[in-house]
Amino acid sequence: MDCNKQAVALMHKYMDGDLTQEEERRLRHHLQACSTCQNHFHELKKTTTLIKNTGPVSAPKNFTSNVMANLPKEKKKKRYTRFLQKHPILTAAAVFFILMFSSVFTTWNQDQQVTVSKQENLEIRDNTVIVPEGVTVNGDLVVRNGDLRIEGQINGDVTIINGDIIEGQADHQLEGIDSSTLQAYSGELTEVNKIHEWVWYQTKNAITSIFSFGSDE
Amino acid sequence: METMIKQKIKEVKKGDQSAFEDIVSFYQNKVYHICFRMIGNAYEAEDLAQEAFIRAYTNIHTFDNRRKFSTWLYRIATNLTIDRIRKKKPDYHLDAQVRGTEGLDMYSQLAADQALPEEEVESLELQTYIHKEILALPPKYRSVIVLRYLDELPLQDIAEILDIPVGTVKTRVHRGREALRKKLRHV
Known part of the structure; x- marks a missing residue:
């Protein structure tokens, strides 16, 4: 097996989880025989372990509130709708008064006849x-x-x-x-x-x- | 979790801005992480991550609910970051040192939970070194390495995020891995 091309390609396939059983057998067989490739394989494994171990980074504090503060303003209509959804009793009262007064107003404006x-x-x-x-x-x-x-x-x-x-x-x-x-x-x-x-x-x-x-x- | 996020997206699409807050707090670390590893600078990473969320919010109606939201969001973040890297390319090498030291600050804050001071210093130096080596990769390899090994995303997802074929992702991962192997083998 050509170390530089075939073997290394198989190593990468192995790391992507794409290796077939036959290829795995061939790679294992080659690694047992070739110390250079064994070393290469070892280094690759070490590299990936090292990269994975750099650990997660967390977003700065207040990140979410900063994003929320920088969002474009939502439509006023939506804000009112949500306000009304949160205060159902107030909404009911408002609807009641609107209906009541509108009926009274219309009877006032209705027929100007004596x-x-x-x-x-x-x-x-x-x-x-x-x-x-x-x-x-x-x-x-x-x-x-x-x-x-x-x-x-x-x-x-x-x-x-x-x-x-x-x-x-x-x-x-x-x-x-x-x-x-x-x-x-x-x-x-x-x-x-x-x-x-x-x-x-x-x-x-x-x-x-x-x-x-x-x-x- | 995915269903909860989908529900929140529906609410945002209806115009409820407050529902977006949960989306941001759920994905903030992931998005910030991608930006930070790719750009290497804490301030710029924060700026980019914030910009990514704002773009996601303003373009939320273009998101197809049948797809994975994380993929869509990471795509916005990586595109923004790659654009930024391209724009700052001329002073790329001048910046490298500064970036490294900022990474160091970052780690000195993060390392609090580590027990032994000696180990702490050792791993701190090592982590800073690895971080710098990732940043030294050309952007197209850097993005796949970050997504593959720091966020541990499947190759298929990376292909979607970067809008390139899976085969290309594999090639880039292989080359990125080889490049890093040469830098990190003596560690």
């Missing part, structure tokens, strides 16, 4: 609800998106949403309005004109209805 609670004998003219003279309205009166002028009588509470109360008629004779017409409604007067008042009004109504529902039972 609406009035169902009562007979009311006149509606140019966004103004008029309780005509000599008419007595029984029950609570709710006017939405319009003004209210009272010439007659109301027995109950008055709620005006997004509107004003007009005391009497401007072009009519002023002396016609006496203290009795000003006090034409026997109950509370509530005006709701601002959105926050509207929200407050809705919340109050909801709570009142919940409690009255409870008391009905």
